[in-house]
Amino acid sequence: MTTTATDPRTAMMTLLSPQGKRDPYPLYEALRAYGPLIPLGPGQLLVTGHAECARALREPALLSTDAAVQDAMMPGWRDHSSWRWLTKNMLFSDNPDHDRYRRFFGVAFTPRRIADLRPVVTERITALVDRLAALGADGSPVDFMAEFAFRVPMAVMGELLGIPEEEQPGFRGAIGAITTALEPIQDLEQLAPGDAAMDELAVHFTELVAERRARPGTDLVSELVRLRDGSGDLSEEELVANFMLLLVAGTEAPMDLIGNALRLAVEHPEHAGRLREDPSLAPGFVEETLRFDPAAQALNRMAARDFDFFGVPVTAGTKVTLLIAAGNRDPRQYADPGVFDPARQGNHALTLSGGAHYCLGAGLARMQAEIALPTVLRRLPGLALAGEPTFRDQLVQRGFGQLPVKCG
Template identity: 45%
Template sequence: MDDGTELITALLTPQGAADPYPIYARAHRLGPVLPIWDDMLLAVGYQAVHQLQRDPAFGVADARLRAGFEPGFAEHTSKRLINDSILERNAPDHARARSLIAAVFTARRVAALEPAARAAVHGLLDELAQRGADGSPVDFMDAFAFRLPVGVICELLGVPERDRHRFRGLAADLTAVLEIMLTEQELSAADTAADELSAYFTELTAERRARPREDLVSALVQVADGADGRLGDHELLANLVLLLVAGFETTANLLGNGLALALRHPWAADGLRDGTVDPARYTDEVLRFDSPVQLTSRLPLSLGLRVAGLPAGSGILLLNAAANRDPARYDRPDAFDPTRRDSQPLSFSGGPHFCLGAQLARLEANTALPALLTRFPALRQAAEPVRRARLVLRGYQSLAVALR
């Protein structure tokens, strides 16, 4: 009989990471919250994950909490870099740093990017048309899904176009530290990537101090250099790296997952072409059905806080992707249906750690997928897609398509 430990063990196999959804279905039959180890729970129910994302009694693994179960983590530059960003900060540090970033990374600034995003989409579609004109396969992930969001976030940040090709491999290496398990080789590669990205933004911030521009890096440098000193130099670097990496890594996965689903469901692709399927609703269903971010975690902020009778200090893995397929929340949870009217996926997390770039990711997906399918009505899969060997960040390494 299944229990939580068996389920998480299955998820951590290559087969489980490649297709976790049957495991999630088994988990739902056991209950919304399951014990997995002596001091850890697994939350799979929609309501449970929704509440825990927002419960102020729980937080992320900041430096204080992490030192309790991973002493010496800060010896690794990759882990320290991520830990110094808002991704792994709790109150009051999180609220302070996030409010400063949000003051310049505004909804108005993102909305103003729509014309540039549309222009970028059509420019990349022109390049796709040239590359696939003779009928040869084109890797959508390499030619489009990565290049669109990296171009948009770099335009927002003020990263020169000549440098943008460097970031895909560095981001892939760095984000390995977000996985539940990683090898020494992966950790070493993550440290190297962290060093290179930190050095890059050290140079770029110095340049913007000397010659400010109308970009996000310049705006955040001014915040860091303010008289109140509320954003330290290492915090500045850590959050610039986070904005860059999070700005394209998960969006590239969203675009790849979205196209793969369109190719498997031709009626949905036709609906995006003729306008009978709302692009925003389609994006929501992709986020629900095959989330680019499968799980996060929470820890009790008080050492005396007990969870479901487990020892004080018990943590919780939040399986956002499992919650998105909870049969207690959704009718036909394992069916892809972009006509759903009340999707509300938990893929962007919630509460104080709701994804700062959610609006930008939606803008890019809502713009790109209908334009792609309309431009190439005969678009088809040209080879079996290759998934990345990751559990937390789910996407394709390659997705070969033929345009005609």
């Protein structure tokens, strides 16, 4: 895509168009010409630089989009169940609530616990690759996103949250609708799909919590219900809200990582060949995918007070938009940032956030992609695209709607 954007506002408007969402990278380069920090007038600042985004993610004066921030940024949000539930989870909260949520749910994502999940994840992925091969055995195109990239993390979260295998595919629509609530909107009615989906998940997890309380099992929900009831650290609503976050973030982010990694493997057969022969190269391939074409493209923050940020005065109430996907291609941080190089050293992608908000499930997401990609490439050496992929109409959580492949 080429752009005739001549100023930051035009570039940002184009970025939010369907064309811009499909290929935002030329627009990020157009914005980069204006510097790593771009004031868009009173009360709004764009951040395109790597160092600047990294600092902003750790800056205590910049608040996440919690309830108080939403009151300033999106008046009327309290009438919408999507954001009422979102502001009760750890992703959209600030201290002291954020630390309280994170301490409580941190027990689910310790390095030991993630390592213990590896055999289960490997087993699920192996079965799903065999299923993918069977679906495409007659040469028919198969949607890689629906039939594999979604099913891998959904199977893992199903294992953790006690969701039966036969029920798992039915969650895809609700999970996708909830992520649309995170997009920039002009009309609060655009939240309707996310509201309906959040209501659906709230009923599911409220009933699941009640069921596990009455008949505990060995799954994570049972464990955390016992912990909550024994400690009183969370309200019932906060418990349910964060279970919904685990399902949505724990499925959507790994799904898009696996989809983007597969597309890059197909586009770079030399790297795919090396990975097929040597699965130990998978961590480098996954890290470079997170840098080069991340699903999470942007994050919002709001200044809690006046402060100086790399020489730019920021006043309380300023909306700060972190274009982390632009930061991931900052030439001040990376040599040849527009080149996909899985052997790149010193890779510090911003995609999984940073500081107190660093993704709690980052290790689990990486592990799934690192197992899935070489397994697919080995099992299906002739895999190729079977048509032009489609993108969801999203930027904050950008990813393929469909990725048609032939399995060889």
